[in-house]
Amino acid sequence: MPIAVARIDQRMIHGIVVNQWFAHVQPKRYMVVDDLVSQDEVQKAAMRLSKPTGTGMSIIDTKKAIHNFKNGNYDNQKVFLIVKQPETLIKFLEAGIEIPRVDLGIMFDADGKEKISKFISLTEQEKKDLERIQNLGVPVYIKYVPDDQDEPYSTK
Secondary structure (H helix, E strand, O other): OOEEEEEEOOOOOOHHHHHHHHHHHOOOEEEEEOOOHHHOHHHHHHHHHOOOOOOEEEEEOHHHHHHHHHOOOOOOOOEEEEEOOHHHHHHHHHOOOOOOOEEEOOEOOOOOOEEOOOOEEEOHHHHHHHHHHHHOOOOEEEOOOOOOOOEEOOOO
């Protein structure tokens, strides 16, 4: 299974991900999947600057990512998958791509969102999407940094 962990983090690539999470997951490839970010050359260039030496980084849209996984492009790599929204992971799961676990990082607070932890605020749709991920058999944890205890996400 190429995906070691999937992380929902609206900051995507940042210091904690490339330092602390890298040491914990030891990925061969960072994969940022976002339909808008994948079209933004400035943002992609900035993210690539933070990539640890010896790792690959893909910043691609959902359709291409699913195609590449189904095509076996990452079969020999340990992939750290990073997305902004849980709905992206549902598309992966519905396409038959295995995800062993989902960790919730930063999900920004905004109008119409409920704060469920220090760093996570969710819309009703995001809550439904996370519940769907769990119903598809994937555990979801609130985990800001790797040293945090696994705190199972609960819809209750």
